[in-house]
Structures are given as C-alpha cells and as structure tokens.
Amino acid sequence: MAKVEMYTKGYCPFCVRAKHLLDKLDVAYREIPIDGDSELRQHMISLTGGHTVPQIVINEQPIGGCDDLYALHAAGKLEPMLEA
Numbered sequence: 001m002a003k004v005e006m007y008t009k010g011y012c013p014f015c016v017r018a019k020h021l022l023d024k025l026d027v028a029y030r031e032i033p034i035d036g037d038s039e040l041r042q043h044m045i046s047l048t049g050g051h052t053v054p055q056i057v058i059n060e061q062p063i064g065g066c067d068d069l070y071a072l073h074a075a076g077k078l079e080p081m082l083e084a
Contacts, residue, residue, distance in 0.1 A: 002082045004029035007044040007055040014066040015054045021069060027082055059084060 004022065006029050008015040022029050034041045034053065048055040048062035056063050058081050063072060072078040 001028065002059050002084055004082070005032055005057045006030070007032045007034050007048070007053055009033065009053045010035050012053050014052075018054045018056060018066040018069050021073060025073075025079070025082070058082065
C-alpha cells in the first residue's frame with residue numbers, strides 16, 4: 001500500500017473533503033497538522049511547492065491539493081498510485 005501524507009489545518013473544508021475521499025477509498029494516511037508551526041509549514045512548502053492546505057504526498061511524490069486529488073480520482077489515476 002502507498003505511503004500517503006496530508007498536510008492540514010484545523011478547520012479547512014478542503015482538508016475535510018480530501019480526507020473524506022481517502023476514507024471512502026479506505027486509504028490509510030498520515031495527517032500532519034501545520035497550525036501555528038511555521039517550521040513545519042516551511043517544510044511543507046519546500047517539499048511540495050504548495051502554500052495552501054491540504055498538500056498531499058503519495059509515495060514521496062507531491063500531488064497537490066484537494067482538487068488535484070479529486071482530478072486524479074476522476075481520471076482513474078489515483079487508485080494505481082495507491083496500489084504502487
């Protein structure tokens with residue numbers, strides 16, 4: 001199974017939506033809250049290039065945010081990534 005990490009903030013509707021899809025697909029993921037942690041936020045930015053949350057990383061490959069996750073799923077590309 002794939003290693004999935006998601007950088008989030010406490011109340012973020014896009015984070016909730018992304019977690020919902022991963023839960024629906026029965027995907028285990030590590031949630032990394034960045035609330036109030038500027039060092040962790042900087043790490044997220046340097047790792048993913050993204051400044052907004054969620055930032056999702058699958059098998060050490062940044063895939064972007066919630067919309068990117070749903071687009072991969074709609075295109076049939078998410079499940080193969082998760083099986084790798």
